[in-house]
Amino acid sequence: MTEAIYFVDAGSEALAERTAAYIAERTQEATRARGRARIAISGGNSPRRAFELLAEEPFRGRIDWERVEIYWVDERAVPPDSPDSNYRMAREALLSKVPLKQEQIFRIRGELDAEEAAAKYESDIRGSFRLEGAQMPAFDLIALGMGPDGHTASLFPYTGALHESMRIAVANHVLSQKVAWRITLTWPVINQGRDVFFLIEGEDKAEPLHRALLGDHDPEETPSQLVRPANGRLTLLLDRAAASLLPAPGANGRGRLELPR
Numbered sequence: 001m002t003e004a005i006y007f008v009d010a011g012s013e014a015l016a017e018r019t020a021a022y023i024a025e026r027t028q029e030a031t032r033a034r035g036r037a038r039i040a041i042s043g044g045n046s047p048r049r050a051f052e053l054l055a056e057e058p059f060r061g062r063i064d065w066e067r068v069e070i071y072w073v074d075e076r077a078v079p080p081d082s083p084d085s086n087y088r089m090a091r092e093a094l095l096s097k098v099p100l101k102q103e104q105i106f107r108i109r110g111e112l113d114a115e116e117a118a119a120k121y122e123s124d125i126r127g128s129f130r131l132e133g134a135q136m137p138a139f140d141l142i143a144l145g146m147g148p149d150g151h152t153a154s155l156f157p158y159t160g161a162l163h164e165s166m167r168i169a170v171a172n173h174v175l176s177q178k179v180a181w182r183i184t185l186t187w188p189v190i191n192q193g194r195d196v197f198f199l200i201e202g203e204d205k206a207e208p209l210h211r212a213l214l215g216d217h218d219p220e221e222t223p224s225q226l227v228r229p230a231n232g233r234l235t236l237l238l239d240r241a242a243a244s245l246l247p248a249p250g251a252n253g254r255g256r257l258e259l260p261r
Contacts, residue, residue, distance in 0.1 A: 002228045002259040004213060006236035008243045009253065012201060015239050016049035019199050022237060023054060023141065024062040026195050030140035031067045038129075039141045040071040040185065042153070043086025046145055046199050048093050055097035065099045069128065073144060073190070074154035075108035077117065077171075077181035084179050085110060114171035114181040121183060122168040137168065142185075142193035146200050150208035150222035153190065154182030158220050161186065187226040196227065197235035200242045209238075210245040213259055228259065 009015040023039070030037035041047065053059055070090070078084045080091075087107045095105060106124050109117045129137040144152045154172050155161055161172035164186045172182045190196060200209060211217050212224035219225045227234065238246075249255035 002232050002234055004234045004236060004257040004259050006238055006243065006246065006249065006255045006257070007253055008238050008240055008249045008255065010240060012049065012239065015199070015201055015237060016053055019047065019050035019237050020053035020059045022197065022235070023050065023143070024059045026141045027063050027068060030194070031064050034140070036067045036069060037140045038069045038071065038137075039143070040073045040139045040193070041086075041090060041143045042073045042145045042199075043075070043089050044145045046201055047143065048089060050199070051090060051093035055094050060098060063098075068100065069104050069106065070095065070100065071106045071125070071139065072108050073142065074182055074184035075110045075117075076154075076179040077110050077112075077114045077183065078179055079111040080107065082110075108169075108183045110183065114173075114183055118167075118169045118171040118183045125168055134166065136189055136192045139189075139193045140195065142190055142196045144190070144196065144198045144224075144227065146198055146205055146209060146212070146224050148202075148204040148208060149176075150212055150224050152198070152224040152227060153187075154184035155187060155223040155226065156182075157223060162220060162223055162226070187223070190227055191229050193229060194231065195233075195235070196229045197237060198224075198227075199237045201239040203241040203244070205242040206244045209236075209242055213246070213257060216260070234259070 027037040075086050076084045080087045108121045146152050156174045159172050161170050164170050168189050211222045
């Protein structure tokens with residue numbers, strides 16, 4: 001059984017502040033426990049403001065940036081300077097404003113052929129984590145979003161990546177998207193994360209979120225349903241619109257659900 005803890009905020013700025021605080025706190029915990037924090041981040045509009053806050057005080061000073069490694073959950077098959085690049089968004093909002101060295105940043109090389117980029121990214125992760133054989137990495141923190149179609153990372157409904165259980169990263173062809181080729185971590189890797197959280201806002205996410213957490217649906221239809229961390233704990237940071245179909249949280253804005261596997 002997976003326990004989902006969710007926090008509901010009234011608006012975008014409050015949600016961004018909670019997200020920045022959550023990332024800073026979990027990063028601190030990882031560096032204290034293991035000497036470094038390996039974080040896999042997502043793109044999209046929702047995390048941008050949280051990234052900007054992390055580059056500012058008080059959050060910037062709470063993180064030992066020399067002990068942080070940044071990875072990506074997914075990327076579009078575009079050059080790093082493209083407006084569609086998840087790397088570019090993170091660089092503009094956060095990476096260029098904090099003391100991170102280039103060797104601490106493990107971007108997905110979207111300018112390559114998608115299959116080549118996925119293989120290179122998997123190789124980079126294996127080398128950094130010093131993995132052997134079929135070992136999977138355990139990221140300290142994995143930040144996810146969710147689309148109105150129920151996708152997370154670049155695990156879209158009815159696409160080939162949903163059936164991959166052995167690889168760390170794969171190329172995924174998504175006909176419904178403007179940039180059809182994506183590179184993504186696989187769902188077994190996501191589920192090995194020590195701390196996995198969703199950042200979700202907007203009324204159009206309420207129904208797919210309800211399906212992913214409480215519905216008895218085919219994961220082909222709602223891929224976010226595949227996210228059931230091996231440690232049995234999932235965190236969700238939500239605005240009121242996204243949380244509108246979930247049981248009402250307590251007075252402190254915190255709710256709890258037990259999720260079916």
